[in-house]
Amino acid sequence: xxxxxxxxxxxxxxxxxxxxxxxxxxxxxxxxxxxxxxxxxxxxxxxxxxxxxxxxxxxxxxxxxxxxxxxxxxxxxxxxxxxxxxxxxxxxxxxxxxxxxxxxxxxxxxxxxxxxxxxxxxxxxxxxxxx
Numbered sequence: 001x002x003x004x005x006x007x008x009x010x011x012x013x014x015x016x017x018x019x020x021x022x023x024x025x026x027x028x029x030x031x032x033x034x035x036x037x038x039x040x041x042x043x044x045x046x047x048x049x050x051x052x053x054x055x056x057x058x059x060x061x062x063x064x065x066x067x068x069x070x071x072x073x074x075x076x077x078x079x080x081x082x083x084x085x086x087x088x089x090x091x092x093x094x095x096x097x098x099x100x101x102x103x104x105x106x107x108x109x110x111x112x113x114x115x116x117x118x119x120x121x122x123x124x125x126x127x128x129x130x131x
Contacts, residue, residue: 065094
């Protein structure tokens with residue numbers, strides 16, 4: 001393969017494995033390019049998702065019903081148990097009607113309460129009351 005302008009009959013044979021080695025190198029380069037492009041895409045996605053969360057926001061948290069989500073989260077268990085003032089109960093109730101996130105928290109806490117509640121069979125209640 002010394003003279004490219006020579007007629008085909010004057011070409012020399014390639015050493016055994018040279019063409020397959022060249023093909024392997026081309027495929028390896030393609031795989032590396034795919035990995036590089038994928039890694040770049042993932043990096044861009046990570047930056048797009050997490051960097052805005054790292055930048056402090058001067059905007060106050062949104063208020064629904066006169067309280068913010070943080071107040072609802074702090075008082076959610078007490079609200080479910082009925083251990084909050086009537087004013088706070090009303091504010092949280094209004095907040096839950098408007099907020100897209102806090103009702104999910106309340107539902108999750110209700111499910112947890114339902115799962116951890118201990119039920120006593122009636123036969124034990126009847127036996128203890130007859131003594």
